[in-house]
Amino acid sequence: MNTPETPSVMLKSLRHDLRLIAGLIAENCRVLDVGCGDGALLDYLVNHKGSDARGIELSQNGVNACVSRGLSVIQGDADTDLLDYPEQAFDYVVLSRTLQATRQPEVVLSNLVRIGKHALVSFVNFGHWKKRIELLFRGRFPVNGQMVNWYNSQDIHPCTILDFVMICKNLGLTVEEAMTVDSQGTKKTISTNGISANLCGEQAIFLLSRERF
Amino acid sequence: MATTSLSLLQVANGNLPGHLVKMGLDKPLYLDSGKSLSPFVVAYETYGKLNQDHTNAVLVCHALTGDQFAANPHPLTGKPGWWDHMIGPDKILDTNRFFVICANILGGCLGSTGPASINPSTGKPWGLDFPVITISDMVRAQIRLLDHLGIDKLFLAIGGSMGGMQVLDLASRYSDRIFAAVPIAAAPRHSAQNIAFHEVGRQAIMADPDWCQGGYLNNDKCPTRGLAVARMEAHITYLSEPALHRKFGRRLQGREELAFGFDADFQVESYLRHQGSTFVDRFDPNSYLYITRAMDYFDLSEGHNGNLAQAFVGTDVRFCVMSFSSDWLYPTTESRTLVRALNAVAANVSFIEIETDKGHDAFLLDEPEMHRTLSGFIDGCALQMGL
CATH class of the missing domain: 1.10.1740.110 (Rna Polymerase Sigma Factor; Chain: A)
Structure with missing residues (x-):
């Protein structure tokens, strides 16, 4: 049996994008983490930010890891299970490095800002110069991860920062904040046009909300 | 055969180990059918000790052919109780920490009032004169038992199959009397196939x-x-x-x-x-x-215009819903329907489908994944409850 004294997750042990996401979430809020993995972010939010946090995770191992650390997580996926949540049920809905694996990114993004007052989305930027060089000089399609090939990658919808800005515009989403983070964890704010971030940013984090009329 | 009938006869005569409580002489048990039982008997077992604040009670609800002898050797069969691997010191339902209650359901045949009990108005077994009961009626009897034991709020109600249906009914209609609910391999209603x-x-x-x-x-x-x-x-x-x-x-x-x-x-x-x-x-x-029959009549959305989510509006019960991948009697889709309804009211719910080829009965078996999830969920809830 796991002991209740299991130490909670510390900010510095979180993945860089999750650390920045955690920093964007206000205290004592309701948060849904879609694709929450082993629940590291949820754990941090519950224990350090007083969040009422929930998760959705596809893998049985992930759900088990979460539930066994006392987190409320359901087995499900972003494409099918977001529809069930009522409007504005959460203050924040987090989708970290998962958008590229969804079948319908448009529908998923729309659902994020429907059920949450804010959406926090992080993704690997395929516009980064290293990815461009991969295609330009090696002639091979860039992929994420070392053991992954183009044919067995889960990432069916990879995108660049500019691609992401475009989908947000098409869906009428407001970008409240946007930043990049590199593998050392250095954060940079994305400027208005995003062109240099698109070339130099390894990962991007966007804080979004539905356009208010 | 002779020894067998003798055993059941002994049961009918009250020669059964464990606790029996007769209730309802002053306050009848009103049933969904419009009829009532007065008095009625509930036979139950307990494991562990009730703490001073009466906050550590766990209600285990048994399935169709189960009974109150969930742990330790069964008095009729001599075999381990149906959840012997779950209940005991340092087990998932740790009797060093929790006061575990398991009652024979209303309509059952191991001590609680059922069709084989004596009808007080005739002095003979009820037989088909026994009123048709529902899952809600079973839960009403359980609640009366909790009143009798002085338990205002359960820490946890847990059960598989029909036990899970009782857990759901309890969580829906008595949400203030329960902190956490674990329906396993259950469904929010009985399907045509069931x-x-x-x-x-x-x-x-x-x-x-x-x-x-x-x-x-x-x-x-x-x-x-x-x-x-x-x-x-x-x-x-x-x-x-x-x-x-x-x-x-x-x-x-x-x-x-x-x-x-x-x-x-x-x-x-x-x-x-x-x-x-x-x-x-x-x-x-x-x-x-x-x-x-009681199981067939079960449909939680009934009374809510067919809207299952309405059965849980405003609930602050913590749910952990569990299904088994090879269970075709109460398949995962049923649990997902339940989880969808709980999400629709933004309830606090965890859900997992356990991969196994053992079918519906997996909830009775020593499934390591089920144990891991349950132990995590229960420990997490105990921490929140300060147990």
Whole structure:
């Protein structure tokens, strides 16, 4: 049996994008983490930010890891299970490095800002110069991860920062904040046009909300 | 057969180990059918100690053919209780920390009031004069037991199959009396297929001439053949094709070649016959009719205009819903329907489908993944509750 004294997750042990996401979430809020993995972010939010946090995770191992650390997580996926949540049920809905694996990114993004007052989305930027060089000089399609090939990658919808800005515009989403983070964890704010971030940013984090009329 | 009926007779006469409480003389138990029971008896077992604040109580709800003897050797069969691996010191339901209660359901046949009990107005067994009961009626009886034990709020209600239905009913209608709820391999309503299987079982019992129109106890008879067939049929639905194949395949029973007759040629036949014949030693046929009926009538969305989510509006109960991948009796889709409804009211819910080929009965087995999830969920809840 796991002991209740299991130490909670510390900010510095979180993945860089999750650390920045955690920093964007206000205290004592309701948060849904879609694709929450082993629940590291949820754990941090519950224990350090007083969040009422929930998760959705596809893998049985992930759900088990979460539930066994006392987190409320359901087995499900972003494409099918977001529809069930009522409007504005959460203050924040987090989708970290998962958008590229969804079948319908448009529908998923729309659902994020429907059920949450804010959406926090992080993704690997395929516009980064290293990815461009991969295609330009090696002639091979860039992929994420070392053991992954183009044919067995889960990432069916990879995108660049500019691609992401475009989908947000098409869906009428407001970008409240946007930043990049590199593998050392250095954060940079994305400027208005995003062109240099698109070339130099390894990962991007966007804080979004539905356009208010 | 003689020893068997004697055992059930002893039960009827109250010679049963464990606790019995007679209630409802002053305040009848009002049933969904409009009828009422006064008095009624609840037979129950407890494990562990109730703490000073009465906050560590866990209600374990048993399934169709289960009973209150969830842990330790069973007084009728001598075998370990149906959840012996779950309940005890340092087990998932740790009796060093929790006060675990398991009561025989209303309509059951191991001490609680049911169709085999004596009807106070006639002095004879109720038989078919016993009122038809529902899952909600069973829960009402459980709540009365909690009142009797001085427990205002359960830490946890947990159960598989029909036990899970009671947990859901309790969480829906008595949300202030429960902190956490774990329905396992259950469903928010009985499907047409579920009702169909139950009807076959009931017809088997009623087609047995020894059933005597339900009056077998007054005629010194028992429709054991009908009940055995009902059990055999139901038992198939608790397993899965891969599990049956792994266990028996087409292997022959005690013979080298086919006998060209209707004895049990195959091991699977012999196994089912054994299941049927041992079941009749510990179960009352009329109880089987009443309990299966109660399950068929179960539909949580009823009374909420068919909107299941309405059954949970405003709930602050923490749910952990669990299903098994090879359970085709209460398949994962049923649990997902429930989870969707809980999400629709932004309830606090965890859900996991356990990968296993053992079918519906997996909830009774020592499934490591189920244990891991449960122990995590229960520990997390205990921490929040300060236990």
